[in-house]
Amino acid sequence: MDPSDRPRRSVLDAPTLVLNRSWVPIHVTIVRRAVGMICRGIASVVDPGSLSLQDFDAWASLRGEPGRHSIRTATRWLPVPEIVQLAQYDRVPSFEAPFTRASLFRRDDHRCQYCGTRPPHSQLTIDHVVPRSRGGRTSWDNCVVACVRCNARKGDRLPGTAGLRLMRNPRAPRWTPHLHVRAADWPGSWNQFLGDRHGQGFATGT
Numbered sequence: 241m242d243p244s245d246r247p248r249r250s251v252l253d254a255p256t257l258v259l260n261r262s263w264v265p266i267h268v269t270i271v272r273r274a275v276g277m278i279c280r281g282i283a284s285v286v287d288p289g290s291l292s293l294q295d296f297d298a299w300a301s302l303r304g305e306p307g308r309h310s311i312r313t314a315t316r317w318l319p320v321p322e323i324v325q326l327a328q329y330d331r332v333p334s335f336e337a338p339f340t341r342a343s344l345f346r347r348d349d350h351r352c353q354y355c356g357t358r359p360p361h362s363q364l365t366i367d368h369v370v371p372r373s374r375g376g377r378t379s380w381d382n383c384v385v386a387c388v389r390c391n392a393r394k395g396d397r398l399p400g401t402a403g404l405r406l407m408r409n410p411r412a413p414r415w416t417p418h419l420h421v422r423a424a425d426w427p428g429s430w431n432q433f434l435g436d437r438h439g440q441g442f443a444t445g446t
């Protein structure tokens with residue numbers, strides 16, 4: 241198929257940043273859904289320049305310039321809502337991070353969870369706190385980063401039996417919030433809310 245035959249991505253499918261009532265980015269939706277939220281009074285449009293909030297009536301009275309930053313209605317053009325703010329929502333939702341080797345190293349700060357050292361990566365291993373041979377699972381709450389020395393010392397035993405003590409109880413980290421949008425696709429108006437997270441995929445560990 242010739243690329244020029246493909247349907248162009250509608251402006252209604254472009255991303256809209258969703259802020260909570262405290263101006264914290266919590267989500268990315270698409271323009272089509274954002275417009276639905278504005279119509280129902282769930283969200284207001286944020287003017288990226290003045291940061292004033294526009295409810296549906298105020299937004300619908302604006303006039304956009306024809307082009308890719310506007311939505312065409314039956315009678316005229318409306319500016320695309322690039323940022324909306326939820327009227328009621330205060331919280332910051334969190335999402336459980338996928339269990340991967342890289343995420344585990346990040347959770348444990350690349351540090352042996354028994355002796356606290358940070359040797360080179362080649363000297364770090366993943367230890368099952370309850371050994372697999374005793375039914376220990378490969379999961380956030382049973383795996384920790386351990387240096388080769390501590391891991392060898394522990395062997396097939398529980399930490400206490402081996403005279404080792406965990407620095408903290410392992411548990412799943414929460415990544416808050418997580419936006420599945422490439423930085424290259426963000427409108428410039430988002431930068432003031434995303435700050436130094438620009439280019440980092442906007443995932444912050446806690």
Ligand SMILES: [Zn+2]
Nearest residue numbers: 352355387390
């Ligand atoms: Zn160690």
